[in-house]
Amino acid sequence: MALSTAKRLYDTKxxxxxxxxxxxxDEDENSSRERVIFETTIADRENRAAKQTQVNTTPKVDRSERHPLRKRPRVEAPVVEKKGPSLWLLLxxxxxxxxxxxGLLLFLQSL
Structure with a gap:
């Protein structure tokens, strides 16, 4: 059923x-395995093969000799010049x- 649905979805373009x-x-080992049953593009197959070779050739990192992380320099926000009247002037x-x-209301009321 999943295979026919996948083919139908891919055919819709x-x-x-x-x-x-x-x-x-696997309940005994408390682990799971994944296996690709169907894929529609060649790029998927090539990416999976490249990932497998990368995993197999990547050397293990010795975690005992870790270096502390470098902090990035702090970047100050740029100063923006204000244009127009200030808030105090508007108030x-x-x-x-x-x-x-x-005052105009008081004047009109006295008439």
């Missing part, structure tokens, strides 16, 4: 690749407008 992976769990202008409006 909506997916670049389709892969079916069988996972087998002062707002206060003048409110006071003028309040």
């Amino acid at each position: 909506r997916f670049a690749a389709v892969r079916i992976v069988q996972e087998t769990y 002062l202008l707002l206060g003048v407008i409110v006071a003028g409006g309040f």
Whole structure:
């Protein structure tokens, strides 16, 4: 069923690749194994082969001689020059407008 579904999905041309992976769990060893049953692209096969050769040729790292990590230099944020009026100037202008409006209301009420 999974194989026919994978082929149908790949035939719709909506997916670049389709892969079916069988996972087998061993309760005694508390581990699992994966095995590719079906894959649709040659690139998948080449990538898996390259990964296998990389795993087989990668030397083991001696963890007893680890060096401390180097800290990256701290980069200060660039100073941005402000354009336009400052916040205090805008608040002062707002206060003048409110006071003028309040004064105008008092003047109109006295008439």
